[in-house]
Amino acid sequence: MTRRNYIFAPGPVNVPPQILAATAKPVIHHRSADFDPLFAKVSEDLKYVFQTKNPVVIFASSGTGAMEAAIVSSASPGDRVLSLEAGKFGERWGEIAQAYGLGVKRLQCEWGKAVDPQIVADELKEHPETKAVYIELCETSTATVENVKAVAEITRNTETLLIVDAVSGLCAEELRMDEWGVDLVGAGSQKALMLPPGLGFVAVGEKAREAIKKSTTPKFYFSLEKALKELEKNTTPFTPAVSLLFGLEVALEMIREEGIENVWKRHARLAEASRHAVKAMNLELYSQNPANTCTAVKAPEGIEGGKIVKGLKEMGITIAGGQGHLKGKIFRFATLGWYNEYDVLTIIAAIEKILQKLGHKFQPGAGVNAAMEYFQTN
């Protein structure tokens, strides 16, 4: 038969056919009445996935663009900001702050561990003038979930903004923007939102909206001030990616129907089963605080991680390797978005297959069995 291809990468993800079909609808004009109900609906439904009453801005961009918008719109050149960096994506936000001349402290934290909230408390005590703290919801490069709730408890009653990168984590990890007191959250479409790439999102809290008014960092396309102003009029400053918005409409309906808490639970369950399977295959998890967004596994002794990724690719299965200094040392897979327990069995079975081929010692079937056992009882 024609080869079936599978995506088990931490984004882009498998897009449900009903969403793909929606993105292929005839284009409508974004400056016409046709657009109004669509944009109003997705803007409203987006609030639900961020668990916020605050406005959510939509950009035609990748998730990096959304994070750039959050960073350049919330501080001015020279302002002190704190970038917590425990992986490739954390580093990126520090780089953006640097590129725009913010007075960024790029705090290098241990990869594969959650950042200790006490570090943030100490930093803010010493530097109460800090305008913003950047943290990941999930650091995708290490498959580690951060303790955003605890960090938000530290920042919420201060002048300091908390900016959360939820590009990969949104809908996969618990995130309660308003309840926790998070100020800005960036996200992307090609993760648990189950869409193709091309949309970036920024949810903007009240404290952030005040800061945005004062920011003098040069910006234009990624100005949240501009975007918020147009959002009030139910539109966007620049041409939106309308076909992806059609898909977003369907994706948000699917999430509302399942319920965001159930979506989080499903991701947790699939990720926990995956972790059980990993251990049963005589492998080690890389992260000490593993995320539900994706799972990072240490390449077994004597087997280069890239060979596992490449071997799976030859079988039509896409996962991800390590980035930066983790290249060749780990591999990462995910059931992120529109995936269920049978998908977990599929990817685990495929991993078993390639590991056997590459000579890793483990009990064949142990991974799949461990996942099935977990599903039976959870």
Next chain:
Amino acid sequence: MTRRNYIFAPGPVNVPPQILAATAKPVIHHRSADFDPLFAKVSEDLKYVFQTKNPVVIFASSGTGAMEAAIVSSASPGDRVLSLEAGKFGERWGEIAQAYGLGVKRLQCEWGKAVDPQIVADELKEHPETKAVYIELCETSTATVENVKAVAEITRNTETLLIVDAVSGLCAEELRMDEWGVDLVGAGSQKALMLPPGLGFVAVGEKAREAIKKSTTPKFYFSLEKALKELEKNTTPFTPAVSLLFGLEVALEMIREEGIENVWKRHARLAEASRHAVKAMNLELYSQNPANTCTAVKAPEGIEGGKIVKGLKEMGITIAGGQGHLKGKIFRFATLGWYNEYDVLTIIAAIEKILQKLGHKFQPGAGVNAAMEYFQTN
């Protein structure tokens, strides 16, 4: 029957079903071998539509994002640049340069007229330190085509870059980047490239590549330097909008098959027939140097332009009104992208219908007949 909707706006445009279908293909991972042939092919075919041997960068963004990339990557804060502004879009590029602290001279030129190239010659003589000149290929707000070739003759043997906004004009108006000596060209997907919105393009000439290395303007997502570096490795710095690239592949095949010069000629023929029809309906063109991208028509005495746009909208037909001080004074329609002579008859017939309803005096059928006569002999 269920109402059929028609788009005759100067973007977004009617997207051919084969392109829509391509955008709905299963998503592939952009950091995997699946992506390589697609990206190599669209990158190569894009050169053809810009008529260049130079690299063409693709952004997940609107056309404004592409223009921001060209502007922020080609000069440094304080550098003198010259923005030729004869409409809403020309003004936007001046605003971007201002937002990033460039020493921009925003030259207000008469709307609806092509900018006299002599102005550029005089400016550059007086200010040979000018780093870049910004000009439209088509100023969409006035439906005016600029004399890019003549302006390029002035800049090409100087240190000054010529940056052309071809967001709406690409493929609709003649543009020979290399032959004319244009340095940077920005474009968007939702115009004559026949795609949904969401992709921005920048073609980067050799002189521009040298300037890009020296630019200190803060940037990250829209850094052409970053994008060019990754393009050499057949990839993008940030997640590309893969599904739109699938559509782009088909669109570029269609354009190659027709031939870019034939595509330009087709746009010229449809636009000329439209102009004949306009005059036959006892209406006046707004522009003194009308574009082939779209046609701007003065609202007849006593009829507010918005009523024409709104009346057509009620019939399921989308055109555009005037922007800025032209609001209510003109209306604009286009056969931009995948349109033929029957489409011209459709939009002219619809305009006849609404004008009759609004009480404009003209010979019913005169517009359609004038277009048909033109097509018979041209």
